[in-house]
Amino acid sequence: MYKRHWQPLFTIIIMYNIALCFYGEARNWQTGAETIKKFHNLSKNKFNINVYCHLWDNITRRSKNIRNLIKRNASLDDICVVHSKLQHKELLKTYDPVTYKIENKHVLDYYVDKFKPNNEYMSCEEYKLAIKYSNTPCFSQLYSTWQSFDIILNKEKYDLIIILRTDCLFDDESVIDKTLEFYCQYITQRNSLLVERMSFVPSKKETWLYNGYMLGNSTVFNTLFEDFPKIPIGMGQYPGWDWRGSSHAEMANYILNYTNISRVWPILVRSHPWFVGKYKQFKLEKL
Numbered sequence: 390m391y392k393r394h395w396q397p398l399f400t401i402i403i404m405y406n407i408a409l410c411f412y413g414e415a416r417n418w419q420t421g422a423e424t425i426k427k428f429h430n431l432s433k434n435k436f437n438i439n440v441y442c443h444l445w446d447n448i449t450r451r452s453k454n455i456r457n458l459i460k461r462n463a464s465l466d467d468i469c470v471v472h473s474k475l476q477h478k479e480l481l482k483t484y485d486p487v488t489y490k491i492e493n494k495h496v497l498d499y500y501v502d503k504f505k506p507n508n509e510y511m512s513c514e515e516y517k518l519a520i521k522y523s524n525t526p527c528f529s530q531l532y533s534t535w536q537s538f539d540i541i542l543n544k545e546k547y548d549l550i551i552i553l554r555t556d557c558l559f560d561d562e563s564v565i566d567k568t569l570e571f572y573c574q575y576i577t578q579r580n581s582l583l584v585e586r587m588s589f590v591p592s593k594k595e596t597w598l599y600n601g602y603m604l605g606n607s608t609v610f611n612t613l614f615e616d617f618p619k620i621p622i623g624m625g626q627y628p629g630w631d632w633r634g635s636s637h638a639e640m641a642n643y644i645l646n647y648t649n650i651s652r653v654w655p656i657l658v659r660s661h662p663w664f665v666g667k668y669k670q671f672k673l674e675k676l
Contacts, residue, residue, distance in 0.1 A: 403435070405573040410441045410552045411484070412537035413530055414448045415475050417669040421555040422483045424666075427564040435566055439547075442489040443536035444555070445529065446475050449522050488540045494521035494529055501528075504621035516624065527636035528623030534600070535614045544607035548573040552610075553602035557666040568662045572604060575661075581652035582609045585666070587641070598641035602666050604656065612650050619647050 409428060411421055428438045477491055498517055506516050506526075520528045537552055544550075549572055562568075575581065583604040590597050605613070622643045623636065644650055656664050 404437060405435060405548045405570065406437045406439070406546050407569065407573070408439050408441060408541060408547045408550045410443075410537035410541070410550060411486075411555050412443050412533040412552060413445065413554055415444045415477075415480060415555045416448055417556040418480050419483075420558045420669045421553070424553070424557060424559050424564075425484060427559060427561070431564065431569060432566050436569060440484050440486040441537060441541055442481075442484060442486045442491075443533050443540060444475060444477070444480075444489070444491050445533065446477070446491050446493050448475060488542060490536060490540050492536075497521060497529055497532060500532070500618065500621075501624070504624060506621055506624040520624070526624050527639060528618075528621075530636050531618070531623040531640065534603075535617050538610045538614060541607075544611070547607060549576055549604060550606060550610060551602060551604055552600075553666065554668065556669045557602055558669065559664070559666045563664045563666070568664060571662050572664065576604060576606045576609070579652055580606065580608050581654055582613065582644070582650050583654050583656045583661075586655040586657055587653070590638075593638070595635075595638045596641045596645065597635070597637035598644065598653070599637055600640050601668060604664075609650060613644065613648055615648070618643075622647075 407428065409425060411418075415421075425438075425440060428436070431438070475491065481489060497520055501513060501517050501520065505513050516526070520526055534552055538544075538550065541547070541550070549569070572583070576583070585599040585601050585603070587596065587598050589595070620643070622639050644653055
């Protein structure tokens, strides 16, 4: 007997919108371009990828022993040196961002003047130099993280927002359709902030949050950056802390104690698919 097989008249296709928000000093920015290519190789009928950038106009060298130099009263004018100018025209042509902002670190002076950090090592004016040219303390990094999200015009349209450095390269196993579908759905269902990893550092008695890349949606990041910065984050001013203010420790303290984010999870847990980025950093210089 003949049986009629009914075929669906149409198939519902879910399109996910993903924003890649690059921040900071554009060290080895060609690595980030490779990450963008991998995201653009995802299925075009499932994913729409947009790029945003907040970058500093100069690239500074990474100094290893700035604290000891300051303790010996070395001149910050000699320590804080620009490594190179950002070749922004080539970068912008390659990244093709929807929106971007390139700033000079002089914009940070306003926040240093607002909180007026100082201690036995540095005056407020010396803090300005250290923050702008050494990333020690780390306020310039955290400010740029915030701005890379803030410049998105229509934040609510994105199912997944990834904030990352320009030298971050995700491996091939991470940037595949199945993995990105999982994280788009996971973020939407749980309103969680996913970070690279978290750990407790016994020697320092601190929780460290590694924020080279972070995953969330507009709700999560709006909560994180509401009235940012509420406190002198990234200025090494917490009682009993080392003046340098590790970005890992300061971001953990800020998120856990000064925001209303209810869920912060490391990405690399057994229940989550593999999603790993590696960095192509400048070498630390011993000055």
